[in-house]
Amino acid sequence: MYRWFILLCLFFPLLTQADAPGDVIDGARLYARHCAACHGMRGDGGVGVPLRLPDFQAGVSDAYFERTIRLGRPGRVMPAFRDLDDVEVSAIIRHVRSWAVTDAPPHDATPVRGDVKRGAGLFAKHCAVCHGAQGEGGAGTGVTFSRPRDLPVIAPALNNPGFLTAASDRMIRDTVARGRAGTPMVSFREQGFSEQDLDDVVAYMRSFGERPYDVPIDASDEPATLVFDSPHDLVTTVEALVRAAEGRNFRHIRTQTLEEGLWPEGEDDPHQVVVYFCNFEFLNRALQVDPRVGLFLPCRVTAVERDGRVQVLAINPKRLSSHYNNRELNRMCEEMYGLYVEIIEEATL
Amino acid sequence: MKRMLIGALVALLCGLSVPAFADQLMMVRSTQTFPEAMLRLQEEIKARGYSLSRVQRVDVGLTGMGYQTDLYRVVFFGKPEEIRRLSREYPQMIPYLPLKIAVFAEDGDTLLVATRPSEFARLFDDPELSGIFARWEADMDALFDAMRVAE
Numbered sequence: 001m002y003r004w005f006i007l008l009c010l011f012f013p014l015l016t017q018a019d020a021p022g023d024v025i026d027g028a029r030l031y032a033r034h035c036a037a038c039h040g041m042r043g044d045g046g047v048g049v050p051l052r053l054p055d056f057q058a059g060v061s062d063a064y065f066e067r068t069i070r071l072g073r074p075g076r077v078m079p080a081f082r083d084l085d086d087v088e089v090s091a092i093i094r095h096v097r098s099w100a101v102t103d104a105p106p107h108d109a110t111p112v113r114g115d116v117k118r119g120a121g122l123f124a125k126h127c128a129v130c131h132g133a134q135g136e137g138g139a140g141t142g143v144t145f146s147r148p149r150d151l152p153v154i155a156p157a158l159n160n161p162g163f164l165t166a167a168s169d170r171m172i173r174d175t176v177a178r179g180r181a182g183t184p185m186v187s188f189r190e191q192g193f194s195e196q197d198l199d200d201v202v203a204y205m206r207s208f209g210e211r212p213y214d215v216p217i218d219a220s221d222e223p224a225t226l227v228f229d230s231p232h233d234l235v236t237t238v239e240a241l242v243r244a245a246e247g248r249n250f251r252h253i254r255t256q257t258l259e260e261g262l263w264p265e266g267e268d269d270p271h272q273v274v275v276y277f278c279n280f281e282f283l284n285r286a287l288q289v290d291p292r293v294g295l296f297l298p299c300r301v302t303a304v305e306r307d308g309r310v311q312v313l314a315i316n317p318k319r320l321s322s323h324y325n326n327r328e329l330n331r332m333c334e335e336m337y338g339l340y341v342e343i344i345e346e347a348t349l
Numbered sequence: 350m351k352r353m354l355i356g357a358l359v360a361l362l363c364g365l366s367v368p369a370f371a372d373q374l375m376m377v378r379s380t381q382t383f384p385e386a387m388l389r390l391q392e393e394i395k396a397r398g399y400s401l402s403r404v405q406r407v408d409v410g411l412t413g414m415g416y417q418t419d420l421y422r423v424v425f426f427g428k429p430e431e432i433r434r435l436s437r438e439y440p441q442m443i444p445y446l447p448l449k450i451a452v453f454a455e456d457g458d459t460l461l462v463a464t465r466p467s468e469f470a471r472l473f474d475d476p477e478l479s480g481i482f483a484r485w486e487a488d489m490d491a492l493f494d495a496m497r498v499a500e
Contacts, residue, residue, distance in 0.1 A: 032497060037376035037460060046378070046455050083372075145456035146419040224472035225441045253410070258436060258443065261402030262429040272436060272443065280414040283407075287418065292374065292462045294407050294421055295451040302443050315444040319472070323373035323464065 025087050027095030034081060035092065038142065043099050045143035047077060047291060049153060055180040057100035060171055063107040065093045067166035074213075075327035076157045077141045077290065105174075112169035112202045119204025122197055127158075130184060135159035135208050139328065140288050149288055153183040159208035173202045219322040226340060230303065230310040230348040237303045237310050238273050240347035245277040245299070247346070248339060252277050253298060271305040282332075290329045296320055299336070301344060312344050373468045377493045379459045383420045386459035386496065387452060390424060393495050397488045399426045402447050419454040426450075431481070442473060448485065461496055463489060 032041065039045060043052030050056070069089050072080030084092070097104060123135075130138055130151065137157030140149055157163065177198055179187030188198070230237040242252045253276040259268035278298035286293045301314045317340065321333030379386045391401055401424065408421040427447030436443050450463045466485035470478065 037378045040456075041378060041380060041458070044456070046458075046460070079372075143456075146421065146453050148417050220471070225444055227441070258446065259402075259429070259433065261425070262400055262427060262432055262447065269433065269436075278410060280411060280416060284411060284416040284418075287411075287421075291421075291453060291455075291460075292376070292451065294423055294453065295374075295449065295462055295464065298405075298407070298410070300444065304440060304443060306440070311440070313440065313444050320464075323468065 025091040027091035027093075030084070030088055030092050031095045034084070035096075038077070040143075043096065045153065047144060048142045049156060050143060050183070051096055052099040053180055053182050054101050055178055055182075057097070058102045058105065059174050059178055059180075060105070061107040061168070062093055062097075062104050064166050064168070064171055065096065066090075068162065069093075071162040071165055072325070073157065073160045073162040075325060075330075076137060076160050076162070077324070077326050078162070079325060080162070107168060108170040109168055110170055112173050112199050114196070114199030114201070114203030116200070116203045116207050119200035119202070119207075122193075122201045123204050126188065126191070127201070130155035131158050134211075135205065136327075140290070141326075144288075144291055146291050147284075147288060151184045153185075155184070158205055159211070159213065161209065161213055164206070164209045169202055169206065172205060173198050176201060214327070219319050222316050222319040224316055224319055226314045226316050226344065228312045228344045228348045230312055232310060232348070234271065234273065234303055234305040234310050237312060237347060238275060241275050241301055241303065241312065241343065242277070244343040244346040245275070248279075248343060249281075250277040250279045250299065250343075258302060273303045274300055275303070276300050282336075286329065286332050289332060290324055290326050292324060293329060299340070301340070312348055314340050314344065373465055375461075375463045375465050375489060375493055377461050377497045378455070379461065379496045380457075381459055382457060383452070383454040383459050386461070387422065387424075390450065390452065390461065390492075390496060393492050394424070394426050397492060399428055399448070399488075401426045421451070421453040424450045424452060435478075435481070439473065439475070439478065442469075442478075445469065445472075461493065463493075465489070 035048075035051075037046070038048035039051050040048075044050055066089055068078070069081050069084070069092065072078045074080070081089070124133070127135075132138065132155075135158035137160070138150060138154040140154045141156070143153050175185075177187065177189040177193070179185050179190070188201075193201075230240075232240060238255060242255070246252060255273060255275050257268045257270060258272035258274055262268070276298055277300075283294075283297050286297060296315055296317065301312055303310060303312050317333040317336040321330045324330075379389070381389060387404075394401055403425045405423040405425070406421075407423060408418050411418045411421070425447045426449070432447050436446055448463070448466075450461055453460050466482045466489055469485075470482045
């Protein structure tokens, strides 16, 4: 079912082809606006993979680019750009191509046939260490210069429906044969892969597309805010929150009023108290998976007293995780959600 | 016309199959170094009538615990009266207040990330709020544009 949708998405640009007006669209500007945050101003990578490398540029067609931009990589950070029109997409592609030293190869739809079972063995032996046992990709994405991680470039997800739909069999085969100099992806032809080995491993990777792929859940039914009533007064509630967090290996960072720093000291409302706490091991792991997640970490709960009644409020990590298009992060946010609920429930028992 | 209709239908179907991610977060890369970008950001925030309430030094916490990270801060800001009124009238919004931007260094550049304010309109469905969110959105767009070109 999902594959059917993806196929439809593929044809969508063809159905809505715009008549290109006198081509004044500025690809560099569009790239800076939509892509540079992740792929770097000059295509050196960041949260995204590098786009300027000669082997990459020489190995992928413009059709691959176009489909990748349209479909994104569901659950692997790369967004699907549906609001860009065809003229804008081609302008972006032209800009990215300005880094190339060779011509783009034509799109070659010739299927590659091979022995899936044999390919599975080769994949497990040679590829799984970086791309994951099921082709789910490495932990985190891209280059991310901000912290040390397993590899200088994290291996992309190969089971991703966005990738599998964008890439032709020949493109996958050429990439495995050629490798990408400047990244951990080596040339498997140079590693001694035969033509048969290449065919088989491609056939195996194609079989990923036949397995179910859990697209990031639509979290729009999740409430934005977790709200709990506390039977205690404000001070007792805050103390209980700190204790409950510390009991779960969190470090208490700070307690302050919500308005602290906004209003002069003494004029801030004392009835809204924020408790910050953090598990640095968890935070570090989350930042490796997605460096953007600092936006809602460290953890925070707010105790509020109104008319003698105390409530404890927190963001709902499950709801927010859907902003990141990151399957791995979704799992961590589920974990965080569980911890929030445990801490607040214990404190408001 | 028919082509457009089919297009719209397909777009709709695609929209159902994969949620649109592209714009729930705002993200911008500044080619300024981290200290320059932090200064510039604070100026840009104030220039739009917001007050800075705090800068959380995430990097300091992490390195203090033995984890390696490049510079990483979260900047909190808001308009004092507005934050007060929203927190009183819309307590559900409290955990999301004040506004914030995560700022981190990436190889000589600086990245800025924020939740797109219009996304709040989906979190908190209220006509009065949507006006406020639209204003925040316009301010944040201008702010991020300023940071993108900041040299």
